[in-house]
Amino acid sequence: MHPLQLDVHTHTIASGHAYGTITEMARAAADKGLSLLGITEHASGIPGTCADLYFANLPVVPRRMFGIDLLLGAEINILDYAGTLSMAPKLIDTLDLRIAGIHEQCYTFGTIEENTHAVLQAIRNPAIDIISHPDDGNCPLDYDILVLEAKRHHTLLEINNNALRHPExxxxxxxxxxxxxxxxxxxxxxxxxxxxxxxxxxxxxxxxITPLLARTDFPDELVINYSAERFSAWLKENRARGKRA
Structure with missing residues (x-):
């Protein structure tokens, strides 16, 4: 296992239930030796989060701080079984990073078929880069299908440390x-x-997460966090492939 060079799913005070500023988060990421930090605030629908205007104004924020690269984006809500997203395509297109995920505040858990169809639409959506925490058994998913489709559509499935911290x-x-x-x-x-x-x-x-990587003998070459250069190239390929709104 190699040290992480990037962490691209984090939140600041703008999300309404986090406690650091952009500057504080960037400084902390630099102190931890990261090369790249992603900040992806919750999109509308999560109580207390920022409005669309916040995301529209992100170009004013520097993309390099304390010697690290900064990517700014959103964790967008999947709203229904059709995979409808909680942010307009035109706004998604302005973001550095585009994460989509199911949150119980914005989605009614359905059958495994309904939930899988919802997430599949996000995976196949050319605007989306990452699926956040696809792990909650309260919202059952077919992982055989999701993994194959994520690979096919160049979309990353996330293993989320914060989710694993709360099995209750x-x-x-x-x-x-x-x-x-x-x-x-x-x-x-x-x-x-x-x-x-x-x-x-x-x-x-x-x-x-680390114990799970060990239990599965998960290959280092399949962990995209070990190389900021590789992740940047992966993101660039997404944009070249038309992974934009």
């Missing part, structure tokens, strides 16, 4: 994360490791 609220989260890792290993699909940090000291923290 997320049904079968460890089992499901292991399943994603095992199937990703089988099919040669890269994954993204994320802290989902809501405070500066939690940036690059994967203490709950």
């Amino acid at each position: 609220t997320r049904k079968n989260v460890v089992k499901n994360a292991l399943s994603i890792l095992e199937k990703s290993k089988l099919h040669g699909a890269p994954v993204l490791l994320s802290s989902d940090a809501h405070y500066m000291t939690d940036i690059a923290n994967i203490d709950h």
Whole structure:
């Protein structure tokens, strides 16, 4: 296992339930030796989060701080079984990073077929780069299909440390994360490791993920976080492929 060079799913005070500023998060990421930090605030629908105007004004923020590169984007809500997103395509197109995920505040959990169809639409959406925490057994998903389609559409499935920290609220989260890792290993699909940090000291923290990587003997070459250069190239390929709104 190599040290992380990037952590691209984090939140600041703008999300309404996190506690650091952009500057504080960037400084902490630099202090931890990262090369790249992504900040992806919650899109509308999550209580207390920022309005669309916040995202529209992100060009004013420098993209390099304290010697590290900064990517700014959003964690967009999947709203229904059709995969409808909670942000307009025109606004998504302005973001450095585009994460989509299911949150119980914005989505009614359905059958495994309904939920899988919803996430598949996000995976296949050319605007989306990453699927956040696809691990909650309260919202059952077919990981065989999702892993294959994520690889096919150049979309990353995330292993989320913050989700693994709360098994009391997320049904079968460890089992499901292991399943994603095992199937990703089988099919040669890269994954993204994320802290989902809501405070500066939690940036690059994967203490709950590390044992799962060991249990699955997960290949280093399938962990995209070990090379900022590789992740940047992956993101550039997404844009070249038309992964934009």
